[in-house]
Amino acid sequence: MQINGLTMMKSTTHAIYTRKQQGEASRRQRTTGNTSSADLGMEIAGLPPDILVEVTANIATRSSTPLDDIVNLRRSCKLFRDATAARKVGRCMAVQREWRLHWWDKTRFLSVLRRCAASGNPEASYILGLELFCNRRRKASALRHLRRAMEHGHAAAAYMIGMIMLHQSRSPGGTEQALECLDRLSASASAGTWTRRRVASVRREALSVMRRLTMRRWRMAEPPTPCSNPWCGKAETGSVEAWDDGDDEERRFCSRTCWWKHEYCKFIQKI
Secondary structure: OOOOHHHHHHHHHHHHHHHHOHHHHHHHOOOOOOOOHHHHHHHHHHOOHHHHHHHHHHHHHHOOOHHHHHHHHHHHOHHHHHHHOOHHHHHHOOHHHOHHHHHHOHHHHHHHHHHHHHOOOHHHHHHHHHHHHHHOOOHHHHHHHHHHHHHOOOHHHHHHHHHHHHHHOOOHHHHHHHHHHHHHHHHHOOOOOOOHHHHHHHHHHHHHHHHHHOOOOOOOOOOOOOOOOOOOOEEOOOOOOOOOOOOOOOEEOOOHHHHHHHHHHHHHHHO
């Protein structure tokens, strides 16, 4: 369902205002349905700045067109101009709903990402990190943004750090660092949730963003060394389920190294 920014602003403003001013609201018997634009303007003028920021952040989070709605709010009055400049608004901005801007005005899209990332928006840091790695060849800056997103609990960012490090590792030490990152990701997940299904979901999320940003494919410098255990990586018979994505049947590996190397190969094949 498409959410209109003005409608959301009215409903959110009234919800917060009512929570903060329940006694007064009760006496005046104020309802959202019969509030005029003039009444709304008076109520907004009477709200504390932190409430206006909360309203604006709510719109940035929930709107189907967050950037347009925030720009319109910013132009509406000084109160909302100040509110839209708050870090919380940039941190909450649903930048993943603004991919159309990537095609129409990529310079502006990246500018929005940078501002939101500077405010602590993990999705903005994630997309910006992949843009820097895929299209700008700025690995250090890319990993810095991806790590920032990972620190905020962004699973796909952690996954991509591991994939990038595995892809570019030229020594056992580099491979071990990549595996440590992926192990840290699995350890940070709730017990039982970092399963095959979870890995496949995060992989699809990462591939979706990669395909939006670039048409370039990754090429393996050299295939991973096969495991000496003949049973390592063998698929279990009858384990494929309806949600499986291609070769996502249940497999057993002798170590987490073999598991993540198999995942890396699968990721490369699907880019």
